[in-house]
Amino acid sequence: MxxxxxxxxxxxxxxxxxxxxxxxxxxxxxxxxxxxxxxxxxxxxxxxxxxxxxxxxxxxxxxxxxxxxxxxxxxxxxxxxxxxxxxxxxxxxxxxxxxxxxxxxxxxxxxxxxxxxxxxPIPSWPRYLLVVQLVLLYGTAGMQKVASSWLPPDWSALWIALHDPHFGRFDADWTWSPGMYQASRLATAVTWVWEWAAPLVLVAFWARDTEGRPGRRRAALRRGHILALYAALGVVFHLGTHLLLRLGIFPFAVLSLYPALVHPDAWAGLVTGIRHLRGGPP
Amino acid sequence: MRPWPSCDVVSPSAEPGPDPAPAPLRPWPVIRAALIAGVLWVHGTLAAPWPDLDGGDLRYDLADEELQRWAATLSAVGIDTTPRRLADRLVAVGRWSRRTQRALHRPFRPLLRLTGTGQAWGLFAFPDPHPGRLTVRARPAKSPAGDAAPWRVLYRAPGAGEAWLVDLLENRKVRGIYDDTGDRPRAGFLWNRLCDEVARRIFARWPDLSVVELRFEVMHVTPPPAAGRNEVVGVRHRRLRRRSALLGDAPRGAGTGEAGGAP
Known part of the structure; x- marks a missing residue:
């Protein structure tokens, strides 16, 4: 150990x-x-x-x-x-x-x-610490969401935040529509689950770290692209809250840490893929 | 030159798989791993959701509503309690938690203060259905006809009003000054000074205005099916600033009067 x-x-x-x-x-x-x-x-x-x-x-x-x-x-x-x-x-x-x-x-x-x-090569540990920082940020934020408005059957937390004049970006009629309310309830539930699921990022790192070993759960985690899915939801979450709420630099500051989720070798793969799409040599 | 050269040197320890003959641990990596374990412990315990609250934290409409809901929920699952008893229990746990947390982190406080680092993440943990809408109004002392002049709205959250005032009051750093004021029964400690500064800038821009008012309109946000547009249910932390008191020869501090009626 x-x-x-x-x-x-x-x-x-x-x-x-x-x-x-x-x-x-x-x-x-x-x-x-x-x-x-x-x-x-x-x-x-x-x-x-x-x-x-x-x-x-x-x-x-x-x-x-x-x-x-x-x-x-x-x-x-x-x-x-x-x-x-x-x-x-x-x-x-x-x-x-x-x-x-x-x-x-x-x-x-x-x-x-x-x-x-x-x-x-440079030491990997600073990148790992930034990943842990993201997990702490999301995971502990999720644990603190015990207000009734974050929990079923209410799920009105984002609706309330959207209509708080201090945070809401809009004061328009469309934000009061029933469709908007139901969409905000869905987004509230997804946000709550997504934040509580933050430790899955560490599990995904572990699965990738031990990919040479056998095991169905490990293989399933790798096939499920947990890390990519979690990061994609994060991008949607931050851009969505930026569009609807006045949160200052928060969404972009957190997103600026997302490159730490990517192993450096993946950037090389990305560049190769782009060159391939543009018809250049692989 | 390769446009994105791959990393040519890979540490043996980065390779997955069992090492048949592990090398002895070197001192510096051991020290580093120990230091990182310490950092993770400190920041992990800082980030942990400690129930850090006292009686003052429960003097809000939102706290009342949450206590009633949780007391009902707990009673429904066989834990007999009332909002009052639940509040007493929470405050007792919160005080213990605060003492424990302070004791745990005391040795690291100087370094955390010097570097401004730490962990505290709520991210809308308790969205408040009773928020405050910051409104800034101003008026001349009298209308040209000699009557009491009507108020002119200069700013109304979110984003309505004079462009320069919107920019000023919605700057993320300035918002931080009144973040803890709009939805709370007591104004933040910088509220009066912010009111002074805003009033000074308004008086400098419009010589005809003699009174500035800053206040929070207390809203009640009701989700569907009972939803109505944000209903104003009261006014909070109203401050009036008069040109004569703020910029004239009035005694020092005269411009920071408490809430009052129309001038």
Missing amino acids: IRWWVGLWDRREAADSLAMVRALVPWLFTLAPPTADTASVAFWGAVVASAGLAAGIATRLSAVVLVLLLAQLALILPAADRGIDMLIRNTLLVLACSGAGRAWSVDARLRTGRWAGDRR
């Missing part, structure tokens, strides 16, 4: 998945005008660090500086600091400890002469 645990966190892989997370996360830092001088300095420092991180310039340093500046902004005005800001800082700390700058970055270009880097 100890050997397996140590081995799990000692693995290596290509840097592509973490490089994508690195490039996506900093752009979520919104350009809101601060008023106090200290906040102003921290704000512009964070803008510079965000740009540096996205481009992969002094990647680790940029990530650490960005975490500290964002934490400083949170301390200046805690009320304005949202849960998603905390999630971004969690992610940045993991990226600071990772080899995300080893591919598709200025650092990689300077070190190896190629934007893609030298393809030397």
Whole structure:
């Protein structure tokens, strides 16, 4: 057991998945005008660090500086600091400890002469931690949904959120139609089940990790494409809530972690597939 | 150059399957695995749905409704209780839970504070059917005819009103300031200062306006079949700001008066 645990966190892989997370996360830092001088300095420092991180310039340093500046902004005005800001800082700390700058970055270009880097494997554990972060986010959010409006036979939670003037994006007649109500009930039930099912992501990783071993359940899990299905539902969930609710950067900030769900080798397969579709050599 | 070169070097430990002769564990991977186990423990327990509440958390219409529903549900399955007894039990468990959680995480608080990291995910755990609609109105002291001037609505959630005010009040950071105000019996601690700032900006933009009002219209959202459009059932956290008090020579603090009647 100890050997397996140590081995799990000692693995290596290509840097592509973490490089994508690195490039996506900093752009979520919104350009809101601060008023106090200290906040102003921290704000512009964070803008510079965000740009540096996205481009992969002094990647680790940029990530650490960005975490500290964002934490400083949170301390200046805690009320304005949202849960998603905390999630971004969690992610940045993991990226600071990772080899995300080893591919598709200025650092990689300077070190190896190629934007893609030298393809030397980087530790896998930061990507695993980002996957665990997603599972914690969804799984514990599901566990806390014990309000009657989330449970049968009510299932009116999303309907209520949709008509909360603080969160709803629309105040239009069509949002009050019976069809909308029934659709929102279905979406409420699916959301609740989907969040409670978050640990299935870890099970899917385990099935993929042990694919050389026999077993019907393992094979069924692999055939069922649990991970792809879960991620697809996640994309629908986040884009749907973005269209109907005013949640700020939350949907896109969480979606920016989704590349961590993909094994780096799959990106190579994706590129090959696209080239094949375009009629190029495989 | 390969457009998407594959990873050429693969650690032996990344290969699945049993290792016939496992190599001895090296010190750094062991230390790293131990540190990661610690991080997972801290963040896992931070994320766990601790029932962290006290009496103040139950002083809401939504809490009353939930207590009545859960008491009825528990009684129906043979657990005899009342909303009052259930509330007392919840508060007792919540206090214990809060103490335990604080003790567990105390050693890590300085680092969590420095880095602004942690875990707390509800994601609409309790959608409130009694939300507040933020409304901003303003008016001159008197109409040109000398009568009491009518109110002019400058902002009404969601998204209606003067574009600059919509941008300001719906900025995600600014919304955070009054997130905990619209649906709660007590205003958040920054509510008065936000009202001051909004009023200052309105007075600077419209010299003819002399009074600004910010308030939450308390709604009651009723799902079908009883659904009606959001019915206004009251007003919450009303604040009036007068130009003379906020920008004039009035004594300091005069602009932060509590809720009051029409000026």
